Amino acid sequence: MTSVITGDIINSRTIANQQQWLKPLKQLFLTFGKSPKIWEIYRGDSFQIEVKRPEAAFLTALQIKACIKSIAGLDVRMVIGIGEKNFDAPRITESNGEAFINSGEKFESLKRLKKNLAIKSPWPKVDTDLNLMIDLASIAMDKWTPSSAELIALSLANQSLSQKELGKEIGRKQSSISERQKRAHYDEIIALELFYRNKILQQLN
Numbered sequence: 001m002t003s004v005i006t007g008d009i010i011n012s013r014t015i016a017n018q019q020q021w022l023k024p025l026k027q028l029f030l031t032f033g034k035s036p037k038i039w040e041i042y043r044g045d046s047f048q049i050e051v052k053r054p055e056a057a058f059l060t061a062l063q064i065k066a067c068i069k070s071i072a073g074l075d076v077r078m079v080i081g082i083g084e085k086n087f088d089a090p091r092i093t094e095s096n097g098e099a100f101i102n103s104g105e106k107f108e109s110l111k112r113l114k115k116n117l118a119i120k121s122p123w124p125k126v127d128t129d130l131n132l133m134i135d136l137a138s139i140a141m142d143k144w145t146p147s148s149a150e151l152i153a154l155s156l157a158n159q160s161l162s163q164k165e166l167g168k169e170i171g172r173k174q175s176s177i178s179e180r181q182k183r184a185h186y187d188e189i190i191a192l193e194l195f196y197r198n199k200i201l202q203q204l205n
Contacts, residue, residue, distance in 0.1 A: 006107045011073055012044070025068065040093050057200075075142065081121075155186055
């Protein structure tokens with residue numbers, strides 16, 4: 001089993017300097033592996049990335065979301081597809097299997113449904129439960145301001161740090177970090193990430 005995130009950048013053409021979002025996105029993707037084997041950006045603003053541990057895919061999607069939302073006016077549309085990988089090509093966009101089909105098919109419906117994040121796996125009941133929770137979490141995530149998204153990105157990358165330690169990283173007081181995390185519903189989103197992780201692990205084990 002593996003997982004594949006298929007996505008595209010919303011409103012990317014409104015940004016004159018494409019490197020404004022492309023550079024930080026590539027830097028994030030490089031922490032997961034090399035292109036084009038593990039990830040690839042194509043057609044200007046579309047991408048695919050393989051997350052070999054399906055239970056970690058939602059955290060990866062959150063990191064991508066925070067990265068892109070850090071830039072004013074932008075958002076990202078993504079689907080997490082879970083399943084088998086039957087053909088392993090040198091480029092991720094040429095690989096194939098259930099995970100790729102699930103990710104691609106669900107992605108096609110996102111724009112029509114006016115949703116920015118969803119999952120499709122081999123387990124329909126799991127999908128129903130998780131997609132409902134993702135829809136509710138998206139009410140908050142889709143409203144992240146660039147400053148909130150920057151803090152979420154930092155928080156996700158340094159989950160072992162306290163609010164005080166995070167504050168030192170960006171020159172803010174602990175009370176400011178606490179308030180900004182609260183406004184972004186960080187604790188609830190982390191709780192969902194843990195629920196997602198456990199739910200997927202139950203299916204895999």
